[in-house]
Amino acid sequence: MDKKNLKKIFQFLDNSEYSLERDIIDKHCTDWRGDFIGTSDIILFPKSISSISKIIKVCEKNHIPIIPQGGNTGLVGGSVPRKDKGEIVLNLKKMNNIRNINLTDNSVEIESGCILEDLKKKLEEHNMEFPLNMGSKGSCQVGGNIATNAGGVNYIKYGSIRQNILGLEVITKNGEIISNLSSIKKNNTGLDLKQIFIGSEGTLGIITAATFRIYKKPQERFILWLGSNLVSDILKTYSSFTKVFCDQISSFELMNKKSLLILKKIGFEFDIKKEYYCLIELSNFQDINNFQDYIMDKIVNLNLNLDDVILTKNEQENLKFWNIRESIPLAEKKERFVIKHDVSIPLEKMNQFINETDQKLKKNLSVEIINFGHIGDNNLHYNVSVLKNTEPNEKKEMLKKVNDIVYSNTTKFGGSISAEHGIGQLRKDDLKKYKSKFELEQMKSIKKIFDPFDIFNPGKIF
Template identity: 40%
Template sequence: MQSFIQQLHGILSPQYILADDADKVPYLTDWRKRYTGKALAVVLPKSAEEIAKIVQACAQSNVAIVPQGGHTGFCGGATPDDSGKQIVLSFKRMNQILEIDSANQTITLEAGCILQSVQEKAAEHGFLFPLSLGAEGSCMIGGNLATNAGGTNVLRYGNTRDLCLGLEVVTAKGEIWDGLKGLRKDNTGYDLRDLFIGSEGTLGIITAAVMKLYPLPISQWTTLVAVDSVASTIDLLNLFQKRATSLLTGFEMMTRESLELNTKHFPHMANPLQGNPAYTVLIELSDHESEEHVRQLLETVLEEAFEANLISDAVIASNLSQAKSFWQMREHITLAQAEEGANLKHDITIPLSALESFIKETDDLMRAKYPGIRIINFGHLGDGNLHYNIAPPLGIDPKSFNQANEKAIHELVYSQVERCKGSISAEHGVGQLKLDGLRAHKGAVAHDLMRTLKTALDPQNILNPHKVVSI
């Protein structure tokens, strides 16, 4: 492989080719510390042109490429295998915002831009970039696009796919497809943009994108409410959708167990609602009229909810700081799980009409088979996305429990998902974590079509192999 490394030195300066073991370490283990691989080298290009040359060199030497953004994924999609024959292609240096088009309400940016930086730059120009998720301080736009990330604003603005108008992509041949058009309408055959979004770098390497912007809301109001059942939570969602329509931008459900775990590891995040409710729902309304308008609307809908016995308590954030603390409660559940130890995650989508039966039946099955199990269930209820996570009983070593029971627990949860006609991956992607179960979930026809696409666009299988689909 020495000749291949020499080729890389003809493309990049030596400081941007990390070949020493110590330098490669930060790029080899996923965020959950579930997967650790090896890499021939880590490369840090500065442009699509450099990436194209790297891909051409990899094709000539049959070296596989693992694209890596902020390395915050949950499914091992950006982690190399243990062969030591793959390179990691990091986007850390490709972090330029190329253009903000105020008239077109778009932002054009490189794939290595940190999500939070994009939000802040948009706000400086009077716009909202609505993609928002817990890892926004470190995740990158390229990774968001590669996994079609969701987050907390999907209810109003959609997934990352819905926010994207155009892409620049380097293909497996080392060619650059320039699709950086900020068009809302472009009906010219196959939609290549949608093909690459959500493909996790297995069909092409996303290097830049044109994303939608929205006017900044004048006012946002956030509330926490106490609900005693899933059925009431869904009725509450329907009430807010009916009364607030497009002003409803957030609707997050958290179980008692989720918030108790939060308080255990972050005592300052205790639930302000009375009575330790079975379900706490975080609701946010955003308005472009006035503070008074959205506040009145929120209070009116909450009054209706009280009268209909849908909620038993409510706390409206009195200022921006308190609103942020409500959101931090929701976002810190994942961090609390990490503090507690290894757990089994399920990022699933269930039709709202089947949500109540799914939770009840799956909870009952899980607790009957694994007494003392802790179910940390929370999620973006507005779009049916649950993070249905399993922690072992107290006093049992998490790693040992997971090794003994992971396969059976995944099968139980996924069989329930299938029964409800849901999805085994809502917003985290497939990566290597869900690779084996994807064929059964998608069905033979759909899975074979995916393999056909992969083979056609990447016949050498050098783009993030053994992720999403195997050939």
């Protein structure tokens, strides 16, 4: 970027709101997995809406692309610049204020740069919680969560972040600020524009604040850990539990044997006897006495074909089991070459999808399957570990073979190629293949309305 344009941007910022240092910039140009490495001449850390608005005007006038960035924990290359495209990174971490906690209507107004875990800890002081929960909660920012319509492990009870947003503040073309942060639950005054920005991956504007629903914390939570050799038994368990425990279920996670075995590479030690395990979080919202006995009585009466049944006794044990589940992505980094997928499959087709896809892959390729995910909301991280050493020039061919099998089966069984991670750079070609031409054209039309000069996160989704 030329010095003249840099000077125009600097006039709206103090020295703490930008960096030209190479090591700081480079850190923000590489995605969490290290798969996408871009370049930029500058990174911005603005502290106010007005400065962002002015920066957007300068960038639009001079056709300077802006990459909005939160905690940079995304998994599809959506929050980093591309290489040698003259893009600048605008990180929201200094816009991190919790503006207002409203305990009358159970809402919180918060800036986009707030780290998810910080929000959750603050709400705990009021015996409240924001239900979005995921392994990256200690570093992801809520603005990024909104931009990717994050789901997390409690989707089964609370839905995605979309279902929990009451209001949004966004800066879009020409620095225009769209601000409606009201905490009202009902507003039927025409098109609900905030829905367009949720899940847009920063391609339509920069999300600067939001108003979220918040909820009273349950009296207590316990984890059930169950094992079976058949995924069909796990699915039957889910069906039975939803009828008996109803909205007391706040998470229902599936892990196959391989996903747990790889944890030994990062120091975990435990016996794994079954082919599949599930982690079920049950929450006591109704002040039920002896909630543990209540749970076990219900399970015995269900007469399910399950083994290795463990029921936690306290929050410390809960955290131990959540640590197992949340550490799987870290353990995957120790594998040679893992091809990752984030699919959603109708539950009635899940068993058939897993069995058929496993067979096709293992018949044609030397691979193992690392299967885990939020099965209660159809979301399966169907990851494929390549067993042999793969040369760089072989990886592209292997990637295509695996993706063709996984995604063709995903669509065959009525699923989606991206359940929660989004499209970013990684899934662009897949989106073109599995989304209709008409739908893609409508998406691009909306992009053109809000970003006529293609300065917001170019090269992502489309």
